[in-house]
Amino acid sequence: MKNFYKTISRRLILSILILISCVFLTGLGFALEDLPDKAPQPSASETEPQGPEPAVPAPEPQETPQDGAVIDHPLPEDPILTDGPWASAHFLMDEYACDCAGYCDGWPAAMDQELLEKIEALRRYFDQPIIITSGVRCERRNAEVGGIAASWHLSGHAADLYCPGVPYDEVAAAARALGLGVIEYPDQQFDHCEIWR
Template identity: 55%
Template sequence: MKNHYKRISRRLILSILILISCVFLTSLCVAPEKGREPVPEASAGPATPEMPQEPEVPELAEEALPLMATPHFTMEEYRCDCLGYCDGWPCAMEPELLEKIEALRCYFGRPVIITSGVRCEARNEEVGGVSWSFHKRGCAADLYCPGVGVGDLAAGAKDCGLNILPYYSSGYIHVEIIP
């Protein structure tokens, strides 16, 4: 059964990589070349060898591709989820934490869901976080991995060099690094 999930995960990752590659290559084809004058619109009728008609390709918005923190996680996944107390980034995420959570994702070979990354003071109080919370410094995250028990996830996180606090009854773990 474990090999079945590995095979599915690998195919899913491969599909995502192919999709991202296609989007990237499409954006290269769509981007105008510097110094190149625009081609005048062809009149109605068949294309001639001198002026071939190119299919219209919609321009990709810059916001179409999310900003990636690591190969498997977007920055948005780490953003403060308060109701507008801050701009979402009261502090920066520590690169070491991002790398170790990525390592944890690779360790299990399956998605890891981040439920809480960086927090502003107001959000930290709302969720009952301690006043010295590492979330407020970008050094902690709460996460779970579907199909992986809290104990196994905690052991894997420890193997990846993370400090952990398991919440067995809630089904997630708190991971952190010491800044």
């Protein structure tokens, strides 16, 4: 539980720093020219699946929100730490670490660099925080959360995420345009993004 609160606190501080930076830059009149008007179109090699998409266990019957609906995912309450190695311009490596209760050292596998780059591109596209709810997982943590035996999380090729205030299906469409494999979870309003290897 301590690791959970530590991760949450790190994410909140990072979100606040990003928000302050955006407000500051906007106030000074800086234009962020590298942000595209719409999701970049992937090249032909990026859109070809590199392997089959893993089977997803059937979700428990629940009332599914309509497409475009947004569950108000709360931002983490505790402050987010901003020290440690960065995965990309907006994400600390710790945001991708296994969030188990100490079964592993947090890194049972290394995160795939291409996945990190594409999630950073997704963050830049929406120009607002993306919250990583699950990155790499050890086998025990994967079993706890009901992950499939061959989950891409086990090898660092997947991350579950959401963008506060943005419908999950819009996040999924942008992620697919960037060349990510996506499984949508409409009942929980998040997306599983992966790189096939």
